Each structure stands twice: as C-alpha cells, then as structure tokens.
Amino acid sequence: MNKVIFLRFNDEIEGKLWFQCLKMIEDKFKNFYQKLVIKDMYFGTNFVTQNEFLDWAETGDILLFETDHYLAKLQRVFTSSNFDHVGLIIRKQEHKEIIIVDVKNNIGVDFEFWSFFLKQNTQFKKICYRKLLNIDRGYINQRIQEFIDVLYNIIKKVYEQEFQLNIMKLLQQQSDGLINKGYFCSELIAKAYKYCQLLPQKKASSQYWPVTFSKQLKLQNKAELSQPMMILLDNDINYQL
Numbered sequence: 001m002n003k004v005i006f007l008r009f010n011d012e013i014e015g016k017l018w019f020q021c022l023k024m025i026e027d028k029f030k031n032f033y034q035k036l037v038i039k040d041m042y043f044g045t046n047f048v049t050q051n052e053f054l055d056w057a058e059t060g061d062i063l064l065f066e067t068d069h070y071l072a073k074l075q076r077v078f079t080s081s082n083f084d085h086v087g088l089i090i091r092k093q094e095h096k097e098i099i100i101v102d103v104k105n106n107i108g109v110d111f112e113f114w115s116f117f118l119k120q121n122t123q124f125k126k127i128c129y130r131k132l133l134n135i136d137r138g139y140i141n142q143r144i145q146e147f148i149d150v151l152y153n154i155i156k157k158v159y160e161q162e163f164q165l166n167i168m169k170l171l172q173q174q175s176d177g178l179i180n181k182g183y184f185c186s187e188l189i190a191k192a193y194k195y196c197q198l199l200p201q202k203k204a205s206s207q208y209w210p211v212t213f214s215k216q217l218k219l220q221n222k223a224e225l226s227q228p229m230m231i232l233l234d235n236d237i238n239y240q241l
Contacts, residue, residue: 041126047230053129054114057098060140060196061089062189064214064228066126081211083128086186090148101148103185109151118233128228130213135198135223143196186210198223 009015048056065085066076072084087102090111100117104110112120132140190208193199198219199208217225 042230042232042236045230046227047232048129049232050234053229053231054098056131057089057091057129058132058137059089059091059144060132060135060192062130062132062213062225063087063089063100064128064130064210065124068123068125075210079209079211081209081214082126083210083214085124086189086210086213088144088189088192090144101188103188109188111152118235127231127233128214129231130228131226132198133224133226135196135221140196144192147192147195186213189213193219197221 007015007018009018063086064083065087066072066082067084075084076082085102087100090099090101092099097113097115100112100114102110184206186208187205190199190205190212194201194205198221200220213225214228219225
C-alpha cells in the first residue's frame with residue numbers, strides 16, 4: 001500500500017533541517033537497496049524461502065520433485081502430475097541440517113544431508129514441501145526413527161538395492177511386509193507412513209505413486225499434509241542494486 005506522509009514544521013528553518021537530515025539518511029542507505037530477482041517458475045506459486053523451509057522442516061514431512069529427465073516427464077504425463085519423485089524428511093536434534101531419505105535408481109535407498117543433497121541432485125527443477133500436521137510429533141519422531149533403523153540394518157546387508165517397477169507389483173492387492181528387495185520412492189514413503197499408523201495397512205505400498213502424495217491424501221488419526229509449497233532455492237535468487 002502506498003502512503004503519503006505530511007510533515008508540519010514550526011518554521012522554514014526547521015523544515016530545511018528535517019529535509020537535510022532525511023536526505024543524509026537516503027544518501028547513506030541508497031546503495032543498500034536491492035532488487036530481488038527470481039526465476040519465472042516461482043511467479044504465481046505458493047513458495048517459501050530455503051531458510052524458512054529449513055526452519056520449519058520436521059521428521060515426517062515430505063518433499064515432492066520435478067525431475068529434468070525424459071523418463072520422469074513420461075511418468076508425469078502418464079500420472080497427470082507435476083511431480084515424479086518424493087522424499088522423506090528426517091530432523092535429528094544433534095544435527096543442525098535435515099536429512100533427506102529417498103530412493104535413487106543407481107543406489108537404492110539413500111540418506112543425504114540437505115546441503116549435500118542439493119549439490120548431488122541437480123536434475124531436480126522444482127522442489128515442493130508438504131508439512132505433516134495434526135500429529136503427535138514425539139510419536140512420529142519415535143516411529144520414523146524405528147522405521148529408519150530397520151531400513152538401515154537391511155541396507156547394510158544389501159548395500160545396493162534397485163527397484164524395478166513391474167505390472168505384477170502394481171497390481172498387488174494386499175499390503176506386503178516392511179522390507180522388500182527394492183523400493184520405488186513413493187513406496188518407501190507409504191511404508192514409513194504405515195509404520196506411523198498414518199495410512200491403512202491393507203492397501204499395498206506399491207500402489208502409492210508420487211502423484212498420490214501431491215494430491216489431497218486422506219491420512220488416518222486426523223493427520224493431514226499441508227498444501228505443497230515450492231522452495232525458493234538460494235541459487236535461484238539474484239540481488240540487484
């Protein structure tokens with residue numbers, strides 16, 4: 001909102017003194033004025049800055065990704081979604097940074113600190129954040145940690161596990177166990193949420209796709225996910241004087 005402020009002075013001398021003082025302040029700070037320039041893809045979106053995201057992120061929250069790869073584009077077309085990949089957020093009190101848990105084609109289940117994750121995964125064009133709401137945060141932290149511990153023990157035995165998407169698995173109607181030979185990214189999130197009693201046990205984890213976690217997903221025990229918020233990455237911001 002534009003505002004006009006009128007100043008009243010007792011005489012002309014007082015007015016000139018005020019004018020000179022304001023002019024001095026303007027001259028002193030005019031070089032600090034900066035213009036924020038961001039990429040076009042952020043306009044018209046609900047976004048948060050990277051610092052805000054790092055302050056808000058908690059264990060159990062999720063990230064949605066748009067990948068710059070032709071196979072990922074095919075998946076988005078096939079599922080009518082803006083996203084083709086999903087990851088789980090872990091925040092431990094002993095770490096200032098958050099940890100991203102996801103599944104990669106070449107190494108399987110992966111754990112990476114946020115800063116390292118951004119450097120290693122430059123193929124992601126957009127990253128959106130969804131916060132897990134209306135939950136007992138202590139319970140979620142405990143259950144997710146238990147799930148990760150079980151997962152980590154399996155990974156130590158089978159260091160590299162790859163997931164192959166096949167029709168038989170997609171058509172599976174009954175929920176399978178906690179551990180399979182491999183995972184699809186959204187299947188891993190579904191298993192974690194099942195472990196936290198947030199998703200029904202009967203539906204197979206393999207029936208959850210990245211698009212599932214991008215829409216209005218009905219969770220159990222009154223939990224819900226916030227609307228997706230695009231993360232305004234520091235590398236996508238330019239400041240101009």
